[in-house]
Amino acid sequence: MPQSSPTPVDAPNDAIILTSIPPELLGEIFTYSTLHNPDAPLVLSAVCSTFHYIVHTTPSVWTRLYLEVSRPDATGNAFTEHPDARWARKAEMWFSMAGVCPVYLHVQMDVYAHSPRAQSMGEVSALQGNGDYRDELGQWHIQLLPCVLYQYRHKIHGLALHSTTVDEAQSFFTALYPPEIAGQNPEDSRIPLKNLTFHASSDGSHRASSLNLAHLRHKHKPATCISLSHCHFPQLAHLKFVNHPLPSIINESDILPWGPINNARSLRSLSITYPIRFTPISVYTLLQVLRSSPLLEKLEIEARVADAPPPTSLMPTSPTWPSTPISASTAPITPNTPFSAHQHHPDLITLPYLTFLSLRINNLPALLSHLLLPSLHTLRLDDLDGKRVGAAAQTGVVLRQLLVRMELPCEGVQRGSGLQVLDMCSIALAAPQYIHGHDEREVALNDAGSVWEWCFRRMRTLREVRAAKMDTEALWALITAAGDVSFGVTLANLAPSEPSSSLVVVVLALAVAIIFLSYFSCLVVVYAFDERLVTEVPAPEA
Template identity: 25%
Template sequence: MNRYKMYSGFTPALPPPKHPMSSLPPELLAEIFQYCSTYNADAPLLLGSVNRRFREIVHSHPAVWYKLRLRLGFGTEFAQIQKAGLWFKNRGACPLKVFMNITNTCAPRSDTSEQEWFSHNYPFLIALFRKNIHRIHALTLQSDTELKAYHLLDAITASSPVSPTESLQLHSLHFQITADIPPMPSGWSPVFESFSLFPQLDSLKLINHILPALTPPNIVHLQNLSIVRPLTAPPLPTLKILRMISSAPSLIHLDIDSRISGEPLSDLHVETDLPALKSLSLRINNLPSTLKLLASASLEKLRLTDLDGRRPRAGEELGSVMANLTRELKTKDGNSGGLDLLKSLEIAGVHCVSSTSAHWDWCIRHLPRLESLTLNKSGFVSLIKVLTEIQPEHLDVQGGFYCPRLSYVHLSSVDALLLLQDLKMKRPSLTVEWDNGGPVWHHSIPDHPRTTFSYTTGGYGFASLFDYDRRHIEDTQVKGVSLTDEDSSW
């Protein structure tokens, strides 16, 4: 009887509740997994090891397998072939992005070329890439030297069956060189024939790379060019930049992050037909003179960082150039124009003092299509006043304000918060963000920490709090990138 009473109240244990992700449809999970792959190339392997359902979804959706990372010299060739074969198989006929790190591969013997060395030491991996080279859409090579990277390119493209119906579809090519750039004559540029192997190339990024000589037939479709060099590298001659850019008639986006040699403009006797850029980003010294050469009336996005911004009259010189560009630029048809198409402007590294405000005020008054403005130095108080001024002749356009399409402003170390509040009150649709200019503290809570204030709108679109957080995360990732790993997601 006692035993019956003891067990009569017993209830079997309930099964554990299912995780909320288990109820999501496989299509939605595949979208989530694809997003994970943008941050970690090996995400398919990690997600596929969670459980059987995840593994089935990962292996049945090619979009999850669009980035492949290999490190030659780490492990056996068989492991690299297994990994590459798995990606090519699951990706199907879709294009693939590949990252290859060859910095730790052994040096070849003196009697063997590097191309032959790659084919001899990685014969099956090279054969696999030769067979699937037409399926690679983007390729990033991290190497000790330029020659090793280009010899690997020659090895994987040698004897590749390229026919008119099946050409090499590589559209994006990035080089990351880890060794220091050696000093060399200013007029010398190496010639790499590998560029002629990829007729569809439209994006080229050179990180810590010797600036090569490019001929128009090889880069006729190039639209994006990025040149990134550390401050310790030898200055980049302006003439070499102009020659390289003039060889790319389809160039739209140009990004230069390097020291520039200070050649007088009168010494540049070369006749150059520069392309009409839509996006220009310069983080250089000698910024005013270089901007004069590269700016075009078709610019829609302009990002300027002066590495010599602390020199006397730096803000005045740059402001004068910007004001002149709004008057003197020529359009393709030969008519006079300015920065009428500019939608995004970002200035960093220079201060705007009272002697320079007239130039900047003139500039901001002549940017009718400006939508985004970012100023990362102090002293631009008068410019804020310009944004609150009324144009009597244009009262029918967004209240008659200058820059009527402006929707986002970010200011750093601003002195007068009352002016910003007045700007927000007069233009309530404008999103205003600014830093209070205090020190950055990471491990303690100071009396006056550096903070960012933001007026944002609701929803998830432009200028919303969601959009602000997203851009903040992206900016943080970009600022944390080092020369040894261009893409943190790899």
């Protein structure tokens, strides 16, 4: 009996497929879409009635809020709506729809330009009781938007404030978190803020319409500093500054009835990017913050650092500040020194959970000499003053001390696995030079080279090395010397344990990447003159 040919099946309707997805799953998809476009709830709710229902019944879709702060048009009249009124209505709508869910707020202080987002704000309907936001004198409120957000400050868990100048950010942040609330009950003044980002554009390059003439007139004005010590932020875990001077985070004043304020106590990550053309940051200011951040896991600093004590009038009587100069703050530690807890210097700052450290600064020894990092996994060093006289010896000594302190016992913390990633840029190296001694073993001629060689031998768990703008010949000599089994110390993750077939050479422009395969891991050493190339090749199956 002949088989009947199959009947063609119509292509399924996309709309039917989407509407057949469970509402809970669609709600999760819509929530993830806000990561790419915070205004996704407005767009999705206009697609169809099903989307509109799901968007308005899923609070998590409304947890990311994008707002802009604008200056009223100088040509406007008394009947023209204030630009911030639309954003204020949007804020009330978002917080209302989010319910009890925490909201992550992004504020763009674009006081002259009008972004495409502002043109679509007509989709935001006014909620009941909003009015037109005029004060009793009939004038527009200067700080309209932060004053509206003030009533929702207990729902804001994340704040990213992008401004043109530090002054603008200070004005907005002070209006949102006024210092007056610090004099109230401490339970009322503790804000559940977890993520805080300050980003200032020093040149106003993000503006598309016109220039901020006020900023140009005051471009040489000393930068003000935002204070974070006037309110309790006990849950603050992630703090980032871009083109902002490091503000006051700790208030040790005894005037407050509930004691000092330490907003760095719960910090997990701290990032500071301050252009090198700006005023240097005092190393003592950095040490004060680090000493008060025992839970810190990630630290990134890109700035000029001044190794100078603060004015005597500004130095507190508490033991927060080191009592000895930087140059004498750390006792010399030799490779043969036995490790014991009693050797902890009182001026050392212990960060037991720090796994990632990135420093693009000058005066590297001034900061590294104070740190005890037992769990350090990744170390990135970029010396802004790497060509100074004696840089190789100074950096080598402070790195050796850091590696030795990593093996010191730390109370209550299990010793980490050791340094695994080393990223260096503009670091001065010294290759070891040897002569044959009386016992027919090679003896190092230069102290700096022997110190660096000891450091590479000590990094037994090192898996990856990245290098740029450095003496690659010296680096290669140090790595090959560290992998020499004749010295009794082998770096299993550095030295190749397979035949030459396991060695892969990749040539790209002026970069040559030499890849070593071992039984347990792989190492990529990049020799770059103008560019970085990092390629990781997994080890083959045994």
